Amino acid sequence: MSRTEFTQVGKVARELEQCMKCGFCAYVCPVYQEEKTEASLARGKNELVKLLVSGELEINRELADRLYKCTGCMTCTANCPARAEIPRIVVAARADLAGEMGMRFPYGLIYRQVLAKRGVMGLALAAASRLQGVLMPRTSGTLRHMPDFLSAFGKGRRIPSVARKFLRRQLPEVTAAAGRRTLRVGYFSGCMNEFVSPEVGRRTVELLARRGVEVVFPRVQGCCGAAVFLGAGDFETARKMADRNAAAFEGLDYVVTDCATCACALTEYAHFLADTPEREEAYARFSGKVRHVASFLVDVLEAADFRAPALFDGKKVTWHDPCHLNRHLGVREQPRRILESLGGVRYVEMPEADRCCGMGGQFNLLHYELSMKIAKRKSENIEAADADVVVTACPGCQLQLADSASRLEKPQRVVSLMDVIE
Amino acid sequence: MLKPEIIHRLQEIVGKDDVLSAREDLATYSYDGTTNWTGTPEVVVLPRTTGQISEIMKLASRHRIAVTPRGAGTNISGGSVPTRGGIVLCTVKMNRVLDINKTNLTAVVEPGVVLQDFNNMLAKENLFYPPDPQSFLGCTMGGTIAENSGGPLCVKYGVTKHYVLGLEVVLPSGYVMKVGGSTVKNRTGYDLVPLFTGSEGTLGVITGITLRLIPRPAARRTLMAIFDDMTLAGAVVSSILGAGIVPAKIEFVDNFVIRRIEEKMKIGLPVDAKTMLLIDVDGSEAAVESEADRILELLKEGGARIARRAKDEAEAALYWKARSAGFAAIYSAARTVIAEDVTVPRDRLSEYIQRLDEISRKSGFPIVLIGHAGDGNIHPSVSTDSTDKEDLERLEDTLTAIFEMALELGGTLSGEHGIGLEKKRLLSRALDPMAIDAMRKIKTIFDPDNIMNPDKIWENA
Numbered sequence: 001m002s003r004t005e006f007t008q009v010g011k012v013a014r015e016l017e018q019c020m021k022c023g024f025c026a027y028v029c030p031v032y033q034e035e036k037t038e039a040s041l042a043r044g045k046n047e048l049v050k051l052l053v054s055g056e057l058e059i060n061r062e063l064a065d066r067l068y069k070c071t072g073c074m075t076c077t078a079n080c081p082a083r084a085e086i087p088r089i090v091v092a093a094r095a096d097l098a099g100e101m102g103m104r105f106p107y108g109l110i111y112r113q114v115l116a117k118r119g120v121m122g123l124a125l126a127a128a129s130r131l132q133g134v135l136m137p138r139t140s141g142t143l144r145h146m147p148d149f150l151s152a153f154g155k156g157r158r159i160p161s162v163a164r165k166f167l168r169r170q171l172p173e174v175t176a177a178a179g180r181r182t183l184r185v186g187y188f189s190g191c192m193n194e195f196v197s198p199e200v201g202r203r204t205v206e207l208l209a210r211r212g213v214e215v216v217f218p219r220v221q222g223c224c225g226a227a228v229f230l231g232a233g234d235f236e237t238a239r240k241m242a243d244r245n246a247a248a249f250e251g252l253d254y255v256v257t258d259c260a261t262c263a264c265a266l267t268e269y270a271h272f273l274a275d276t277p278e279r280e281e282a283y284a285r286f287s288g289k290v291r292h293v294a295s296f297l298v299d300v301l302e303a304a305d306f307r308a309p310a311l312f313d314g315k316k317v318t319w320h321d322p323c324h325l326n327r328h329l330g331v332r333e334q335p336r337r338i339l340e341s342l343g344g345v346r347y348v349e350m351p352e353a354d355r356c357c358g359m360g361g362q363f364n365l366l367h368y369e370l371s372m373k374i375a376k377r378k379s380e381n382i383e384a385a386d387a388d389v390v391v392t393a394c395p396g397c398q399l400q401l402a403d404s405a406s407r408l409e410k411p412q413r414v415v416s417l418m419d420v421i422e
Numbered sequence: 423m424l425k426p427e428i429i430h431r432l433q434e435i436v437g438k439d440d441v442l443s444a445r446e447d448l449a450t451y452s453y454d455g456t457t458n459w460t461g462t463p464e465v466v467v468l469p470r471t472t473g474q475i476s477e478i479m480k481l482a483s484r485h486r487i488a489v490t491p492r493g494a495g496t497n498i499s500g501g502s503v504p505t506r507g508g509i510v511l512c513t514v515k516m517n518r519v520l521d522i523n524k525t526n527l528t529a530v531v532e533p534g535v536v537l538q539d540f541n542n543m544l545a546k547e548n549l550f551y552p553p554d555p556q557s558f559l560g561c562t563m564g565g566t567i568a569e570n571s572g573g574p575l576c577v578k579y580g581v582t583k584h585y586v587l588g589l590e591v592v593l594p595s596g597y598v599m600k601v602g603g604s605t606v607k608n609r610t611g612y613d614l615v616p617l618f619t620g621s622e623g624t625l626g627v628i629t630g631i632t633l634r635l636i637p638r639p640a641a642r643r644t645l646m647a648i649f650d651d652m653t654l655a656g657a658v659v660s661s662i663l664g665a666g667i668v669p670a671k672i673e674f675v676d677n678f679v680i681r682r683i684e685e686k687m688k689i690g691l692p693v694d695a696k697t698m699l700l701i702d703v704d705g706s707e708a709a710v711e712s713e714a715d716r717i718l719e720l721l722k723e724g725g726a727r728i729a730r731r732a733k734d735e736a737e738a739a740l741y742w743k744a745r746s747a748g749f750a751a752i753y754s755a756a757r758t759v760i761a762e763d764v765t766v767p768r769d770r771l772s773e774y775i776q777r778l779d780e781i782s783r784k785s786g787f788p789i790v791l792i793g794h795a796g797d798g799n800i801h802p803s804v805s806t807d808s809t810d811k812e813d814l815e816r817l818e819d820t821l822t823a824i825f826e827m828a829l830e831l832g833g834t835l836s837g838e839h840g841i842g843l844e845k846k847r848l849l850s851r852a853l854d855p856m857a858i859d860a861m862r863k864i865k866t867i868f869d870p871d872n873i874m875n876p877d878k879i880w881e882n883a
Contacts, residue, residue: 020753021455023496027538027559036468036514037442037450038495044450051449062446079559081747 018084025076042076071360094233167198190259192395226265231362246286260394264324318387322394350385359400375404459500480596493562499842533564552579570620574671577796590630639704644738655697656772658724672796682751756805764828765837799837
């Protein structure tokens with residue numbers, strides 16, 4: 001008895017047969033490396049989804065717990081002889097789970113299980129709701145999921161200071177190109193740059209403008225939806241976000257973002273969220289224009305000359321590959337080329353630079369201790385590189401690396417790629 | 423169903439976190455690397471010490487509960503699939519390398535150590551453990567001992583049993599028995615080490631392993647040859663070995679695999695080629711140079727269209743990656759794929775290849791060839807997209823024809839995968855009846871109640 005009501009998993013049913021159960025994913029899966037149980041492994045998750053589809057397992061909390069124990073890093077796929085995309089199957093399954101179990105899971109779970117544990121979470125939520133209160137009228141219905149982001153700072157973490165002045169109050173709607181205009185692009189800020197680190201967003205826009213690009217910063221853009229559809233499987237909500245974002249960037253040459261997770265989520269709209277031919281077409285057209293800034297600078301502008309701000313003079317920097325940038329989007333060499341070209345700064349490659357840091361968005365909220373164990377190996381690799389500064393291009397990774405550095409009392413500074421180039 | 427007090431006792435032995443009994447966990451211990459064999463356990467335990475395993479076995483003995491030992495479950499014989507519910511005893515959390523001794527050239531490891539992790543540690547010490555089952559990224563040392571695993575390097579270096587010096591084994595009664603030792607020479611009574619090596623978990627749980635190591639060879643060369651005729655390629659393998667050269671690896675892939683590799687990797691192989699041979703030679707710098715030269719001569723004399731050295735390490739690595747992806751290419755090409763493991767004497771290779779071709783033509787099922795030509799272990803993979811019962815029965819008959827042909831050529835049923843569930847129906851045809859009787863008696867000595875990986879190797883046990 002096949003369960004046809006699983007619309008999302010139904011779409012990937014063929015993919016389920018791709019896994020040949022060789023078990024090679026055991027060697028690379030960061031979650032399995034810590035847990036050592038078959039259900040934590042890609043092969044095991046594939047089997048669970050198969051049994052869900054065949055009706056031998058039903059949707060319940062036990063199943064959901066196991067399907068949420070995946071950072072989505074795609075290391076299994078990258079090393080899979082059959083290229084089985086099990087993390088994407090897991091996302092599809094989460095959508096069906098969310099559909100059936102309702103939004104109490106996993107949001108309900110986060111709030112009950114995680115938030116309840118630390119009083120500090122209350123502060124985070126209060127801050128978040130205040131933010132939303134302030135924003136909602138201005139952006140009339142823009143969907144933001146700051147609670148997810150901010151709740152990540154609980155459990156002994158510092159709450160990052162929310163910016164005094166959000167990015168949209170610092171940047172004009174259009175920033176003119178310096179000199180002759182070559183391209184006209186849209187800038188997608190992402191929630192972190194919008195609310196927490198607007199200076200990064202400003203640096204990106206100004207850098208692009210200096211290189212002859214006119215930058216449009218559409219006010220109606222919202223959250224990319226990564227936490228909502230890739231994390232929580234709430235495709236319904238995410239579709240509204242995707243519609244809004246796709247419409248906001250019509251008519252521009254490119255959509256540039258400096259957040260790896262946003263870049264990844266924006267390019268996944270068609271695959272996961274398209275439920276009508278119109279959406280399929282609109283999402284595909286939008287996704288085709290999305291570039292992470294590292295790829296935009298190196299591949300589109302063919303820029304090769306970068307300088308680092310004076311405060312990085314003489315420093316040794318290393319690069320951490322965000323999974324969303326490296327394995328999801330295939331952007332691997334570009335940031336390295338940028339860092340290697342910086343005068344006055346020495347670039348060193350850390351061991352296992354592309355190993356997942358353990359953040360995985362919601363994964364970190366649901367499985368914080370496990371997430372920190374994965375981060376520990378990253379921290380050891382950073383230490384082995386003996387670098388002063390760790391550079392990355394994903395606010396999620398940045399939070400995780402900074403959190404784990406402070407927990408393990410490591411001296412390295414963690415910064416965004418946009419912090420080190422001018 | 424296991425009684426709650428059994429689960430409770432297991433939790434007392436290993437701790438709550440290391441006992442899994444949720445349906446959603448049990449379902450993930452119901453398979454191995456094969457497609458055909460499944461069976462769900464009633465509980466999974468992940469012990470961390472020999473003492474815990476001894477207590478688990480005592481409990482299982484007292485209550486006559488079937489125990490299926492396993493490591494990472496990468497085997498391809500059905501060997502780690504539970505057939506009677508019971509306990510799956512998974513050793514992956516016992517994963518310490520206890521000793522690497524550079525003077526004795528030995529290592530002591532726990533069963534859950536992953537082969538690739540072990541290899542990485544040895545490489546740092548310039549040491550070498552040759553057995554190389556192609557599941558090295560997942561498989562555990564305990565599993566490779568229980569399966570007596572082999573791989574491409576076995577042409578020159580032999581299989582797992584040639585490297586096991588001593589074992590610690592927990593018997594079904596819970597008794598912790600030591601066999602062998604840590605010396606290369608050891609002539610003390612019957613040698614029980616090779617009895618447990620390859621026992622497929624049917625005699626006891628391997629908990630401690632002492633291995634012989636060798637120094638890492640100083641140099642290595644990879645050679646590639648292309649043939650327009652499969653039997654010619656088979657004959658060349660025989661002639662290389664006949665010339666007194668033992669390469670480290672001689673691997674064979676057929677036209678189907680070459681085309682699939684080119685589809686996926688595009689490394690410039692001629693897609694009309696009938697066979698590619700990949701050959702590694704290793705040893706001292708001078709020896710590998712002269713051996714490589716001589717092999718290239720033999721390849722050309724034997725009718726190779728192309729025969730050359732990989733130009734550098736990177737190209738060699740690319741060829742070997744293509745080879746290791748070969749199996750995946752086959753598995754992903756059809757709904758049902760059965761990769762067989764028959765092995766024939768090396769001087770019968772071209773006859774073997776020819777006979778497989780005849781079987782394929784007669785049955786109508788494509789047979790794809792990939793594997794270890796150097797030791798006569800070229801795996802024929804038979805595949806079909808049909809789900810029709812009659813077709814699947816004919817597939818079974820085709821497999822039987824392959825086994826019978828291999829036995830006729832003086833070969834064996836399984837070179838390296840083991841019997842498990844997959845090949846037990848054919849065991850009696852491959853062995854002397856007296857040998858079967860002796861083996862059954864040995865099983866009874868160690869496992870009188872038949873709780874240790876029951877239904878494996880033996881039919882109607």
